[in-house]
Amino acid sequence: MFMYEMPTRLYFGKDCIAQSGQELCRLGKKALLVTGRHSAKINGSQKAMTEHLETLGIAWVLFDEVENNPSIETVRKAAALGKAEGVDFVIGIGGGSPMDAAKVIALLCTNELDDAALFTGPYVRPLPIVTVPTTSGTGSEVTKVGVLTNPHIGTKQSVNTPLIFPAVSFADPAFTESVNPVVTVDTAIDALSHAIEGYMSKKATPMSDVWAEEAMRFLGVHLTELDGASLSYAVREDLMYGAVLAGMVIAQTGTTLVHGMGYQLTYYKGLTHGRANGILLPHYMSLMEETMADKVEKVWEILGLSGLADFTACIKNLMPDTVCLTDAELAEYTALTMPMGAVTSTAYDVTEAVVKEMYQSLEH
Ligand SMILES: [Fe+2]
Incomplete structure (x- = not known):
């Protein structure tokens, strides 16, 4: 017996965000964009997404403070912003760190979890998640895992639940052209x-x-x-x-x-x-x-x-x-x-x- 689960709707190819039509409208009217500090601004991914959101009439707020190997503190800060702004869905743009962070932020927008329960659940449904990879590696754009650093146990630890499979992923290889x-x-x-x-x-x-x-x-x-x-x-x-x-x-x-x-x-x-x-x-x-x-x-x-x-x-x-x-x-x-x-x-x-x-x- 085996089970196969891949619920993420994947758009792949150059300009796939702009060509995705009304796709994002089904997720809500306001998005939280989650990125690292620099690369999403340099490689064109943030601009491609915000222009598309504006075309669709979807409002957005930006959290651009995700560090490499994101901390619990960072995702809590972003989730607080998302809740205060009343966002309907979360868009993670970047390498593994912003995408992983976005998944956990979406979870924290709908779940009250202390630092231990964050990794174990149980969870209720998070806000819908959208991923935009800007490196070719992590795979986080299509997985149900968000990895954080956990100082309580002194290593990295995964939040792992099918609930954080992204609803939609936009994989545009052009965003990786500026990767060193x-x-x-x-x-x-x-x-x-x-x-x-x-x-x-x-x-x-x-x-x-x-x-x-x-x-x-x-x-x-x-x-x-x-x-x-x-x-x-x-x-x-x-x-x-x-x-x-x-x-x-x-x-x-x-x-x-x-x-x-x-x-x-x-x-x-x-x-x-x-x-x-x-x-x-x-x-x-x-x-x-x-x-x-x-x-x-x-x-x-x-x-x-x-x-x-x-x-x-x-x-x-x-x-x-x-x-x-x-x-x-x-x-x-x-x-x-x-x-x-x-x-x-x-x-x-x-x-x-x-x-x-x-x-x-x-x-x-
Ligand atoms: Fe990996």
Whole structure:
């Protein structure tokens, strides 16, 4: 038995916001726009959305204070604005952080939740959510997860409920044209990680595998050209398509050990989300070779790689970072990782020793 759920209405392609007709009118008369401080203003996404809203006669207010890896404090502040302004729906524009924040803000507009209940529920229906990705990576535009930093537990934590599936998503690859080469690499590898982890997850289904293979196909052909080159629109389009498909995968399967362990590297070591995942991927694949050899072979075939050594070299070329952890850090990060659902979904007997060894693989 498996269940497939993908309730988000997706518009994909250049100028898709302007071409979406009356779509947003069904969501209400006033929107809260949620963005980071700068990029939505630079890449044209905020302007495209506000012009469209004005054409439709939909009022809007802006909250543009979402930081990377958003905090509980930030989403509470934005939700207070949304409630005071009486908004009908929430539009998250940006990378994973503004979109994740928008989902939780929409939830907080209709739910009274303390910091613990925020992550557990129960929840009543949030305001409708609209997402506009401006990087090709997170997949948040089509998932039911919002990740926040939670200082109470000392790492990142997910709000995870089907109620926060976006109602509508507008994926316009043109918004990624101003993304710098480093962020392009980090986000593309995050997307690749979603596709691979979803494909390897214990929760993989025949339908999620279809999207995972297709995502790997679209991302894989560009792996060798990500490094520093200015990318054509056609490549940007492939990367965004691959990232959206990979998002649809993790909307079914969730992530696995790579993401679970990566959160600690972001929270404590300041690595970007995509980089934290990317540098963990080669060791993860060595584990998967023991338990899912057939699928690993399929991954190499789709990515056009000869095997693990080839993959490791490819990742190392894009992400030469190393991380050396003290014994105390190793113990702490391992203890934070072990209870995560991402560990349970991993198709491997994940013990503390396995996690420590994987962290130690980052020393070289
Ligand atoms: Fe991710």
